[in-house]
Amino acid sequence: MLPRPDRLGAAVRRALLLSVLSPAAFAQQAPAPAPEEGARTLDTVTVTGSRIRRAELETQVPVQVLSREDIDRSGFTSVAEVVQNLTASGTALNTKFNSSGNFGFPPDGGGVGAGAATVDLRHLGAKRVLVLVDGIRWVNESSASGVGSAVDLNTIPLAIIDRIEVLEDGASSIYGSDAIAGVVNIITRKDVDGASVQLHTGDYSDLDGGETWGADLGWGGSSDRARWFVGASYFKQKEISSLGYGPASVPVPGTGLDNGSSATPQGRFVFQDPNTGEVYSITPDTGVPDPTYLGQPACPTERADDFHCFTNADRFNFAPYNLLLTPSERKSVFGQVQFDFTPTFGAYARVLYNERESANQAAPEPIFLGTDAGVYNEWAETRLVISAANPYNPFGFDLTTVGPDANLFLLGRRPVEGGPRRYVQEVETWYAAFGLNGLFDVGGRQWSWDLNLVRSESKAEQTNTGSYNVRRINEALGDPAACATIAGCVPLNLFGGVGTITPEMLAFIQPVVRDRSSNSLSLVSANVTGDLFDNWAGAVAFAAGVEYRDYEGEYQPDPITVAGEYNGVPSGPTQGQYDVREAYAELLVPLAGEGWLGESLDLSLAGRWSDYSNFGSTNTGKIGLRWQVADEFLLRGSFAEGFRAPSIGELYGTLSRFDATLVDPCNNEASTTPQCVADGVPPGYEQSNPQISVVTAGNIDLQPETSRSLMLGAVWSPAFADEASWSQALDLGLTFYRHTIDGAIQALDAQTILNRCISTRDPVSCGFYERNDRGQIVRFDNILGNVGTIRTDGWDFSADWRLPEQAWGQLAFAWKTTWVTKYELVNEAGQPEPRAPGVEINNSAIPETTSTLAAVWRGAGGWQAAWTARYIDRLRESCAGANGYDICDDSDNDRNDLGATTYHDAQLSWGTDAWMKDFRITLGVNNVFAKDPPICLSCSLNGYDASTYDLPGRFWYARVGFGF
Structure with missing residues (x-):
């Protein structure tokens, strides 16, 4: 022993x-001595x-x-x-x-x-x-x-x-x-x-x-x-x-498309008709129709037979594009x-x-435009005019985010034609x-x-690769006459559904970012x-x-x-x-x-x-x-x-910014609770997108x-x-x-901040973010x-x-x-x-x-x-x-x-x-x-x-x- x-x-x-x-x-071990006396x-x-x-x-x-x-x-x-x-x-x-x-x-x-x-x-x-x-x-x-x-x-x-x-x-x-x-x-x-x-x-x-x-x-x-x-x-x-893995093929396992993105290949359009004052939240029937809409009766906010009201079933499944x-x-x-x-x-x-x-x-990069976009980009939220003269604008009037006449609340379009984002x-x-x-x-x-x-x-x-230049998107959506004066600019179609963004359109709006x-x-x-x-x-x-x-x-x-x-x-x-x-x-x-x-x-x-x-x-x-x-x-x-x-x-x-997946406690039925009313949420509020931009x-x-x-x-x-x-x-x-x-x-955790504000009306937590008059969170610091x-x-x-x-x-x-x-x-x-x-x-x-x-x-x-x-x-x-x-x-x-x-x-x-x-x-x-x-x-x-x-x-x- x-x-x-x-x-x-x-x-x-x-x-x-x-x-x-x-x-x-080598200071960890002494220098090896040479074989000599006194070493x-x-x-x-x-x-x-x-x-x-x-x-x-x-x-x-x-x-x-x-x-x-x-x-x-x-x-x-x-x-x-x-x-x-x-x-x-x-x-x-x-x-x-x-x-x-x-x-x-x-x-x-x-x-x-x-x-x-x-x-x-x-x-x-x-x-x-x-x-x-x-x-x-x-x-x-x-x-x-x-x-x-x-x-x-x-x-x-x-x-x-x-x-x-x-x-x-x-x-x-x-x-x-x-x-x-x-x-x-x-x-x-x-x-x-x-x-x-x-x-x-x-x-x-x-x-x-x-x-x-x-x-x-x-x-x-x-x-x-x-x-x-x-x-x-x-x-x-x-x-x-x-x-290759089942639970990874949907945004949130077991919930279908309810947590998918509102930026779809067909496009989602939330706007107010300046002629009637009516607010629409619609998506085209073009492209490959979802069978759930076959025979669906017209909803009150439908504008024409080629559009229907946007629902969760229209959301985009971004998960299969991930690694x-x-x-x-x-x-x-x-x-x-x-x-x-x-x-x-x-x-x-x-x-x-x-x-x-x-x-x-990542999935093809979404394009979010409008006053509800909340992407902290002036070109997307405050400077955009989609001209009525744009040959692809189907509504016959300008859609704008500029000033008191702003009527474009959200345009979400997923240009799958441009391929996934690759970093x-x-x-x-x-x-x-x-x-x-x-x-x-x-x-x-x-x-x-x-x-x-x-x-x-x-x-x-x-x-x-696979990202977009939002200034060029603005130019391509604007007055075609102005677009014609810009080298490479061609009018952009965000309204026609899958396959309507041509290679020429992509060449103008899609840069290589380094x-x-x-x-x-x-x-x-x-x-x-x-x-x-x-x-x-x-x-x-x-x-x-x-x-x-x-x-x-x-x-x-x-x-x-x-x-x-x-x-x-x-x-x-x-x-x-x-x-x-x-x-x-x-x-x-x-x-x-x-x-x-x-x-x-x-x-x-x-x-x-x-x-x-x-x-x-x-x-x-x-x-x-x-x-x-x-x-x-x-x-x-x-x-x-x-x-x-x-x-x-x-x-x-x-x-900088990251897009956090957050659940708004005031969504849908909760919008009428006293805490949500105090937070500036209108009745019937619906969270436009589960991803909310957070500035860091x-x-x-x-x-x-x-x-x-x-x-x-x-x-x-x-x-x-x-x-x-x-x-x-x-x-x-x-x-x-x-x-x-x-x-x-x-x-601090953004979801916790949001939950704490709604549940306790803590002024410190509520100071981290703000909503617009439609209830959408447009700033989160x-x-x-x-x-x-x-x-x-x-x-x-x-x-x-x-x-x-x-x-x-x-x-x-x-x-x-x-x-x-x-x-x-x-x-x-x-x-x-x-x-x-x-x-x-x-x-x-x-x-x-x-x-x-x-x-x-x-x-x-x-x-x-x-x-x-x-x-x-x-x-x-x-x-x-x-x-x-x-x-x-x-x-x-x-x-x-x-x-x-x-x-x-x-x-x-x-x-x-x-x-x-x-x-x-x-x-x-x-x-x-x-x-x-x-x-x-x-x-x-x-x-x-x-x-x-x-x-x-x-x-x-x-x-x-x-x-x-």
Whole structure:
């Protein structure tokens, strides 16, 4: 039996971190000494969450380590998929989000991040997670739709990764801003001998499309003074249309067309006849008639036999045009080298270049014109005159939005002739880091140091086809004589139904829209760590350092967008820069050695001073305790202050828009309630369109967020399970966490604002929007602010059990579970927002329980097998306007339940060195039993929550790897 300190150390090595973390990759390990007399080696490591190097691995904070073996066993093909499936992960962007079109521009100024993938910890948002690569910050994403405030993990190829270390605790005093919810530290491969090749492919057996394939090449080696590794990676993923999944083929599952768009291929026209004063809401009978109208009697507002009154059955089903999985192609090259000039002095260099081409798709872009359009575009709402002389105007009088004679309330036309909207992103990311590192002695004590210089940039261009120029639409709808004087202008037919918009008409009104954005990071840092002196219980360790960072970001939309002529989602340009100077210090003080207090008691202290060019200075601190009560039992805890400065997009993002799918509480019969009458709603009001335009923007007056994080935990490696007949080792861990964020930077939920105004007549909520005299919401502002306080707490449990080796092999089990016991956002008025544990809202969820159980078998002859179960607890949601439909479980209480979901993954592999070095072939299936995600009524795309659940159906994959 191993001595107990070694036993617990081995347990923590399995549960915690094996990394060396100083801000440089090769500062993580001392320069390899040359084989000469007096050469020294560094036998300590630095743990993510601390910059102090230690020989012991038990720390005050829990760090989850995903080894290369864990990554390979998952079957996932990107860093994002790996970390998004941690039990502590929350809602984050990935390639299952078809996130262009009406997603528009979120108020944080970061754009939709189309094609990117991020990580969220503790459901606190990707912008509150710090991503490091070999201990150094990575540049924020750029997807040509804003200035992002989170790292795009698709810029980091999976093939270069040795392991991923996840600190699920606040660490601003150690790493600075953004480390409120935790830290993801990606450790790259360094000690590689020889060349390697890995080929992989995969496909969704129950869906049409989604094939993946790729190749990873690597070569590394070492000499007496140098170590190097270079690699190249290629990955391609094909798209899957929403048509391949039943619930995704309608706007809201189970509700037919009632939640479809009022912009139809036939066209919807709401106007007032200036001659009679009568208001019409009609649609043509032209094109392919809907059978529900055959023999339908004339309604009072019909103008002629070729029109009928618009009803929900006329609405447009936009869902089949969406994508269930977006296409992505990534190419990467990577290289790094460490050179040791002497046994105690070395230098390193690391470079990466990554290209990504991705795409998103939405239904043909709707054209909304009229005073009720609510699209925040003067050309559409206040400057339009559809001339009576236009040869396609069937009504014989002008339709106008100009002045007191305005009589065009809404014209909705879906020009399917122009094809779907297609957004293609081309993203380039490059990264270069250079540094020096070494060792020195002070009073016989060994110290290490490193100096680092980093420059990184991400640039993106997005090309959008299938959109329209609304100024040119105005010109083509106006006086034909004026149109004739404009090059390329021909009269436009929005009244004739499907097929009546000719190629000549499209050529004039349909541009190619090009947007671009960039993010850059420049960083200089210096660090030193070592032992100061010995006290009564051991060595007092110390680390200190300084860092300078400069951030620059810009977003430049197409000139027609800047000019206000873009028919789609408008946005303004964004540009900003700030820099920060920081200094930190950290102490590790042993308080007691072996004695009446147990084996040991250690205190850690950390403090950081930060000076921002746009905010001034701030200080954060952290305190931690580690108490090894007995050889096999460890208690630990920490309290940390956090700080997050607003990002460039959050500060400088200009007025933009997204189209939110909202249910107006005053629709139809509710229009006569006292609350709706007080809100200015006329009797018989009908919401014209479920998509309501919401204006968003950054806010130059934002203040930084501050936070407090508490962690209490224990690790137990019971002696009775060590080398027993039924167990080789058993390690158990339990952690309680609590995060409180004050002055949280975000926008409030638009639906909640609307509901609160109607139900309570709260003047703050009612001030966010306004209605016109017809009751339609024509302005909805939701500007970013320091909205209030976020509080969340919960528990993490882990169990690792290895059975004794047998003739048939060895079994090992790893079980991890997270319980979220509290999550609340209280706004500045003291009112709670609806997000909570067990609730699905706005395409995101906080399951009360998430759990992963993995069983791994290692057999003789190079065989391995694994079975993994991933559990997501049940959720509840609003019926999202589906009240009265069978799909809603409890219409009376506006509640729909999403049942608990368990995914099962299986993998089998075989390896040998007999054929060639490190040869291994792997076959696997994720979602073995083809479990479909639960239907989500409130989700805006594809009928399910793509940030919480897998795609429907099985995904199989195969890999073969070998070296030479």
